Amino acid sequence: MRHPARSPLLVFGAAAFALVGTAVAPVVTASGAAPACTVEYSVTSQWDNGFQGSVNITNNAAAVSSWSLTFDLVGGQKVTQGWNAKWSQSGTTVTAANESYNGSLGTGASVGAGFLASWSGSNTAPTAFRLNGTACNVDSEPSPDPPDPTDPPDPTDPPDPTDPPDPTGGPPVLKVSGNKLVDETGATRRLLGVNRSGGEFMCVQGHGIFDGPVDDASVKAIADWNANTVRIPLNEECWLGLSHIKPEYGGANYIAAVKALVAKVKAHGMTPMLELHWSHGQYTGNSAGCSDVYASCQKPMPNMRYTPTFWASVASTFKDDGTVVFDLFNEPYPDRATSTATQAWTCWRDGGTCPGIGFEVAGMQDLIDAIRGTGARNPILAGGLAYANDLSQWLTYKPTDPLGNLAAAWHVYNFNTCSNESCWSSTLAPVAAQVPLVAGEIGENTCAHSFIDRVMAWFDARGLSYLGWTWNTWDCGSGPALISNYNGTPTSFGIGLRDRLRSLDG
Template identity: 45%
Template sequence: MGGVRRWWAALLLVLVVATSCGSASPSSGVAPVQNGPLAVSVAGNRLVDQHGRTVVPRGVNRSGTQYACTSGPGTFDGPTDQPAIDAMRSWEISAVRVSLNEQCWLGINGLPVGGDAGGYRRAVTDFVNRLTASGLVVIVDLHWNAPGTQQARGQQKMPDRDHAPAFWQSVATTFAPNRAVLFDVYNEPWPATEDVTQPASDVAWACVRDGGNCPGVGFTAAGSQELVNAVRSTGAVNPILVGGPQFAGVLDKWLTYRPDDPRHQLVASIHIYGPPPNETACTPKACWDATIAPVAKVVPVVIGEMGNMDCRSSLVDPLMDWADQHGIGYLAWGWVTSDCASEPALISNYNGTPTPYGAAVRRHLAKQ
């Protein structure tokens, strides 16, 4: 998380494979057990499995791997064993988004605390492998980072050119053989200092794609194009999620400023939180119709994060309904047990007991 929520941010997606035995509508239910390991790819404006069946992401964000390693020792906040995964699956999810720390993965600037890069990588990789072995799709994202010798103890306005390309080369090399893993190149870009209630400028959009010296960013940024290039330089063909500016809160110019992917495996990502006063840029339904739906006609769209900041469901209920109608996936934040007044926590304990907000998400997932 970040954006209007970054003041408390110092705190996998479950892709619901929506299919029937033949062609599938966007709102169809969880797919049957796959014949062999799941392989997800982009086909036109859909995510599909290895049999060409539509895959629609519906699930949760599993937070912790971005910050637990900065206090150490340890990689996770809460359990990640098979019973913990089974608790997530009991919500009828089929994908999990896992938030990573750039420097804990690379083992630089004194991170991870009390450990080393090898231990962090093994812990994350083993968790991801347990998730995919359980039939889940995983999205790994670059969540916390920092330039130079500064420790990655929070989210920056942009990925840094110092370390982010190396991070993605390593992550992509690690997970390329697992085609149930998707890559989200950066959690929430927010270059420039713009009013999130207004359209993002072309300058901000260009910064997100091209990086370099961006207004409001105090270091040399890595753009989405060079991060896509870093992934593809490894030979990995996994789909790549790319967000826009304003904390990944807008998609209005995504088609104009999307990076080039020689594999044609890009997915547009947006984050949506509310209600006011803690709303993101595209909270009203009119914005969904005007700016998200047109993109979803061209490429797959995933709501990489969504949540009600008041622990209720006034935003997520209509958002999930709307997304189902348009074949758009969504990943609720977050599978964490923090105070629901501080962030949209789905659960009160790791056996899956929902908060009031989480109960609404769980009810909706059960209907799919």
Template identity: 55%
Template sequence: MKHRVALVAAAAAGLLTTGAFVAVSTASAATTGCSATYTVVSQWQGGFQGGVSFTNLGDPLSSWKLEFTFPDAAQKVTQGWNATWSQSGSAVTAVNMSWNNSVPTNGSVSVGFIGSWGSSNASPSSFKVNGVTCTGSTTTTPPTTPPTTTPTTPPTTAPTTPPTTPPAGGAAPALRVSGNKIVTAAGTPYRLLGVNRSSAEFACVQGKTGVFDGPDPDQSTVDAMKAWHIHAVRIPINEQCWLGTYGTPSGSAYQTAVKNYANLLVANGINPIIDLHWTYGSYSGGGNGNCTDVNATCQKPMPDAQYAPQLWTSVATTFKGNNAVLFDLFNEPWPDNADGYASAANEWKCWRDGGTCGGITYQVAGMQSLVNAVRGAGATNVILLGGLAWSNDLTQWLTYKPTDSAGNLVAAWHVYNFNSCSNTSCWDSQIAPVAAQVPVVAGEIGQNSCAHDFIDQVMAWADAHNVGYLAWTWNPWGCSGGNVLIQSYDGTPTDSYGSGFKAHLLTVNP
């Protein structure tokens, strides 16, 4: 059974809000204490995602160890984050990482995990931090040895403890690829977790007012995202509107609006992903409904050779030197469907090399040519490349991976409940082998209902496999068609889909 919102544990009803910390000194009195919350973010048959958050109410800590015991012997932690996890029998231990070892007074830490369960999944009823049972109150311990001298002049102000970590906020990190992880400039692993902000792909060609539907993105709309702990925003764009060959606004006005939004996100600690969504090229085949317009008014099976390389040269020139911005070279390739699934080898060659492709009447720009366009402009930004079947198929992504002089390629994956690869068995066999070699980011996740049971499974699997994900979509379009996260741009979540995704982000994103 899926839980729609996080469950908070306390003794009588499986819900809990208590905690305590330890800080030891032999020369002065020590104050200990904390509050803590245990959550079940989502649950399914035999598995669940849980987390513990605690706030230090006592003296600053230089390290911490969290301990609790599951009520049932079948309950296990199978994968965790934000701590080093271990389990012996029913006893679970989470020890700080090097980057979150210090906890100042009133500072908080959140840790999360994927777990399994048997006949029941009751919540733990007691916690310890650094060996002290959590009580929800503070205790002051006298010094073990009295001071040998007394200051002759008391301090005029109370001493303060400087923060051990930078304050919240700051610019988004520059990112690069290292092995199968995206990392910061310092080499710290960094998962892209966030949302899509749709409309720049269609507003300019559908007679809307402005580049984005609704209000132009501003600080208040970004603050609403920050309240969800969103760390990445994918911005779909329109090829012709960017280049100024079609649409209103287009050209420099369109480019400035997209650039300003990306820069605003970076300034607020959020990594933008510029995504080429709608492109030029007349296509009359099957696979995407009525998409015969030669202009960029719909979603084509592959990028076109006429404009797409030019587009990416321009975008790369705009953002080169700012590696907090990432590039998603083409939203959802589907040359396989256009070709009638005649030859997987030919369809993957089309994906990489472009040219004349089965079922597509215009000349195709392959992914290699678009990578070359970005690098030829002097940009070393991380590049995302979606696979076949509307980016749901990564089975031969590694075989046909383009060459990249910067070594900064990421496999982009889209997964909805109606896709062919939409269960953990398929993800284990098709996506996990890719994620073992290169970073994988699910640039779109969603489900065609207002619930969140399917994306709960996606996120649990992705969390366990170091895969990033961005939900579709941060637009208040009504939830009747599913995949809509918010009721308004102030960040009010939709009742189930948005609320469930927000609750999960607050658990996994610091």
């Protein structure tokens, strides 16, 4: 889907940065006793006036249900933002307090968090850390005698604040079975939810990483609609940290932000779907979204220069997490560049030199191979031609997945060619009979929901999956915006999806 205009100019000239090794504060163990907690502090990148830092906290004491780490930055550094913790600073003292999804820290458990900060003069590393008031990296105090198990409990004692909370069920590990997505028990699962746009365009435009808040409250608001899936569009240049991307919005910072959002989505029991939206490669032909070589708009196909590398990196990052789904490429449209359907579908599957496209194309097969080459077993979605609206020859040109864990993606808006029940029955139903079918984007440009009501009714009748575009507070006249506030207040368009999701069991 096209996006409301942000900035017509991209921001270039990002300062070069240097990688700095991990600095571990010395662990004092004169008596041989294990420290109550251990903290590893590192500066992972540094540039002219700023740096990225991280802490890895290990709790060696009793389990806690919440945590707060404090340390002093004595070189004049100022924390500007962070992730995986609530960061604040008073004078030289920095505090990182847990988020709602990572407060439980059992004995021997670890948690990591990162931040961006400014610096000048010196970037001295902190040497002392305290976790919930207890000094880390130093001998722990002798433990008191254990209680006598024969002593009856005192009914006046308050509850132990270190007791961990009840665990919250996360999303299922999914796989393809025939034409269904199933969980580890073999039960059929539908992907029903929303898109969360922003990660594809904010970074390349130099404004940030996400458009609007992605804190726990805003993610919970999605779950409150009874959504079970969140599709997260990405930008390959930002993930790879190319030189024209501001370092604070690219590379390690971008990856950490995506990982943090995935963790929040999972904490609310929803499936994260990671999708490549904007990619590198200059295209100025029919229906070009921009003339820019950079990933600043939708291109007709992904490219061999960066896209397989992007997917290999994403897959390596999440290959041990079977709850994450991969969507290869947002909306292919090689059919607008080539003269025949055969050329377009061949380009879609095989890539290479495609008529009308001036860069070497990465086909869907190339991307599947890049993902599977990492050992990742995650489910993969592949959208068809005509901005993913045409699946008429998807089965004929279906790429090969050695794991058989491949599904079809489809997008529909009221202005698309295949936007009626007759087309859906003739072109979608045959695909859905053989592989899982996911409508990754559904929407309309009317600021109402009569069209998506028809789409959802057709998909519900067949037990198929769909995701609304988009969980952003844009004017619905410039793009189908589901909400007017990140607390989940729906627009007149969003009411249709919200009420439908709430009426379903999942």
